[in-house]
Amino acid sequence: MCGIVAYIGPRQACPILIKGLHRLEYRGYDSAGIAILNSELKLFKSKGKVSDLEELIEGKDLSGTVGIAHTRWATHGEPNDVNAHPHFSFSKNLAIIHNGIIENYAPLKQELLKRGFTFQSDTDTEVLIHLIEDIQLNEHVSLDKAVQIALNQVVGAYAIVIIDKNDPDTLIVARKGSPLVVGIGDKEFFVASDATPIVEYTREVVYLNDEEIAILKRNDELKIRTITNIAKTPYVQTLEINLSALEKEGFEHFMLKEIYEQPRSIRDSMRGRLNVKSGVVSLGGIIEYQQKLISAKRIIIVACGTSWHAGIVGEYLIEELARIPVEVEYASEFRYRNPVIYEDDVVIAISQSGETADTLAAIELAKSKGATIIGICNVVGSSIARATHAGSYTHAGPEIGVASTKAFTAQVTLLTLMALMIADRKGTISKSRYHQIINELDAIPAKVEKTLLVNDKIIELAGIFKDSRNALYLGRGYNFPVAMEGALKLKEISYIHAEGYPAAEMKHGPIALIDEEMPVVIIATNKGTYEKVVSNIQEVKARKGKIIAIVTEGDQTVKALADHIIEVPETEEMLVPLIATIPLQLLSYHIAVLRGCNVDQPRNLAKSVTVE
Ligand code: G6P
Numbered sequence: 001m002c003g004i005v006a007y008i009g010p011r012q013a014c015p016i017l018i019k020g021l022h023r024l025e026y027r028g029y030d031s032a033g034i035a036i037l038n039s040e041l042k043l044f045k046s047k048g049k050v051s052d053l054e055e056l057i058e059g060k061d062l063s064g065t066v067g068i069a070h071t072r073w074a075t076h077g078e079p080n081d082v083n084a085h086p087h088f089s090f091s092k093n094l095a096i097i098h099n100g101i102i103e104n105y106a107p108l109k110q111e112l113l114k115r116g117f118t119f120q121s122d123t124d125t126e127v128l129i130h131l132i133e134d135i136q137l138n139e140h141v142s143l144d145k146a147v148q149i150a151l152n153q154v155v156g157a158y159a160i161v162i163i164d165k166n167d168p169d170t171l172i173v174a175r176k177g178s179p180l181v182v183g184i185g186d187k188e189f190f191v192a193s194d195a196t197p198i199v200e201y202t203r204e205v206v207y208l209n210d211e212e213i214a215i216l217k218r219n220d221e222l223k224i225r226t227i228t229n230i231a232k233t234p235y236v237q238t239l240e241i242n243l244s245a246l247e248k249e250g251f252e253h254f255m256l257k258e259i260y261e262q263p264r265s266i267r268d269s270m271r272g273r274l275n276v277k278s279g280v281v282s283l284g285g286i287i288e289y290q291q292k293l294i295s296a297k298r299i300i301i302v303a304c305g306t307s308w309h310a311g312i313v314g315e316y317l318i319e320e321l322a323r324i325p326v327e328v329e330y331a332s333e334f335r336y337r338n339p340v341i342y343e344d345d346v347v348i349a350i351s352q353s354g355e356t357a358d359t360l361a362a363i364e365l366a367k368s369k370g371a372t373i374i375g376i377c378n379v380v381g382s383s384i385a386r387a388t389h390a391g392s393y394t395h396a397g398p399e400i401g402v403a404s405t406k407a408f409t410a411q412v413t414l415l416t417l418m419a420l421m422i423a424d425r426k427g428t429i430s431k432s433r434y435h436q437i438i439n440e441l442d443a444i445p446a447k448v449e450k451t452l453l454v455n456d457k458i459i460e461l462a463g464i465f466k467d468s469r470n471a472l473y474l475g476r477g478y479n480f481p482v483a484m485e486g487a488l489k490l491k492e493i494s495y496i497h498a499e500g501y502p503a504a505e506m507k508h509g510p511i512a513l514i515d516e517e518m519p520v521v522i523i524a525t526n527k528g529t530y531e532k533v534v535s536n537i538q539e540v541k542a543r544k545g546k547i548i549a550i551v552t553e554g555d556q557t558v559k560a561l562a563d564h565i566i567e568v569p570e571t572e573e574m575l576v577p578l579i580a581t582i583p584l585q586l587l588s589y590h591i592a593v594l595r596g597c598n599v600d601q602p603r604n605l606a607k608s609v610t611v612e
Pocket residue numbers: 304305306307350351352353354355356359402403404605606607608609
């Protein structure tokens with residue numbers, strides 16, 4: 001979603017801001033803008049990509065050592081030049097960039113209209129900056145005070161940065177709901193909606209908390225106050241992101257790089273947690289709450305998108321291994337449907353970004369009912385990581401491609417570790433079975449490496465199916481969420497309509513869609529229900545569907561039936577999602593490339609969805 005970058009210090013701001021916007025492109029956006037102050041407050045913005053903005057500012061004098069910049073993902077008002085950020089205040093003395101939504105913007109706007117204000121854009125953001133200026137002028141207060149007063153009138157979420165033409169030495173920054181990080185350099189400050197634009201300049205950062213306002217003054221220390229005027233001591237953290245993780249490193253797209261990173265990222269998510277020799281699984285981040293998990297009568301998993309699919313794998317794992325009932329909920333449904341939540345429930349919130357608004361709200365709801373909340377997040381220091389009682393980071397490294405790949409396998413790895421840990425402590429698994437599974441889990445990174453060798457075969461298949469208009473993905477048991485995830489990947493980046501279904505459920509509807517045009521991807525690696533999956537394949541074949549089957553190496557039965565097969569290494573059935581997902585990621589990737597789609601930044605999608 002929207003991206004924020006701002007700079008104040010001794011260097012030229014423009015190159016830092018433009019580079020920062022490029023770093024944030026992965027979040028998804030539809031317009032971009034910049035404002036630089038140097039006696040004049042110069043502002044440029046345009047619909048489209050950051051490269052369009054670069055064309056617009058080419059040859060213009062944008063020298064200056066303080067500035068703000070933004071990529072916008074439209075919520076209020078269509079994506080166009082006028083609605084793009086930054087927005088000027090009425091006098092054009094102030095300019096603002098904003099992530100989030102001001103929910104009560106309509107009554108605030110009415111009030112301002114009555115008082116003679118006019119508006120250029122359809123945005124809620126312009127209402128906020130007019131309001132701030134109105135307060136500043138009428139109440140004769142400093143800008144930071146005016147921001148404080150205005151934010152007390154605002155309902156909704158915001159991360160904002162304000163620049164003042166009359167004060168080139170200050171930026172005012174505030175946050176509620178939408179993330180904001182301040183980087184502290186040598187006599188300079190960087191601001192961004194996540195750490196990616198900051199990491200190459202400084203590793204010292206402060207994550208603002210909700211309802212905090214930061215005052216960034218040249219040659220001064222960072223000052224933070226709450227909107228209720230309580231002074232806060234900044235809590236400085238050190239970033240651990242590696243700069244190379246933010247580059248493509250020779251791959252054509254981030255998504256492909258991230259698919260290929262999976263042997264490493266899965267290993268990293270197990271590092272220090274799985275000790276095969278001693279047979280111990282330990283999750284340091286949740287140790288204090290481990291007993292709650294072990295004795296839980298019920299576990300509720302909340303998540304969105306790909307993380308929700310990981311949640312379904314988690315449900316199957318925890319129920320099978322630890323014998324605790326699990327419910328998996330879309331966070332957006334859970335938060336609004338008045339769910340029954342008990343104090344002894346344990347809620348596991350899964351989120352790559354750690355910023356998904358619905359998941360965050362679901363956590364707050366469950367917390368208010370007294371449940372224990374465990375997080376599984378990828379982004380360190382993110383809002384969800386901080387809102388949970390305890391948690392485990394997935395350690396997959398920054399995921400830049402909008403379509404989630406390595407984060408999914410890392411989430412599934414952690415859920416497997418969690419299920420094994422609970423099962424072992426509860427005694428719901430025999431020692432020999434436990435050792436069998438952890439040994440196999442340890443072998444997964446090497447098997448993923450081997451699975452990646454199917455790439456050439458997948459390129460061939462992508463060529464055959466690139467013009468399909470629909471696709472069906474089928475799987476049973478652990479392969480059902482894999483089917484859903486495969487279909488989601490195809491939809492997201494190639495814009496081909498795809499459905500993921502439990503294989504047996506196909507006959508209750510989707511079978512009506514099958515004809516000779518329809519590619520049907522079937523994950524047929526099952527052991528327990530192999531014969532049943534074979535029957536499902538027969539049903540598709542009888543309707544002339546084109547079968548692409550993911551099978552275990554050496555499989556003969558399905559090979560004889562399918563139009564195309566992709567062989568993957570054999571593993572424990574419960575670990576198959578970590579392997580079978582890989583060819584499906586590659587298939588959607590290559591189809592999208594052949595269709596000329598923007599793989600890393602698919603249309604209309606955002607990497608972290610910070611609005612509901
Ligand atoms: C967006 C992303 C998806 C992601 C979902 C949940 O829709 O495009 O890739 O799965 O949000 O995000 P989270 O960061 O909470 O895992």
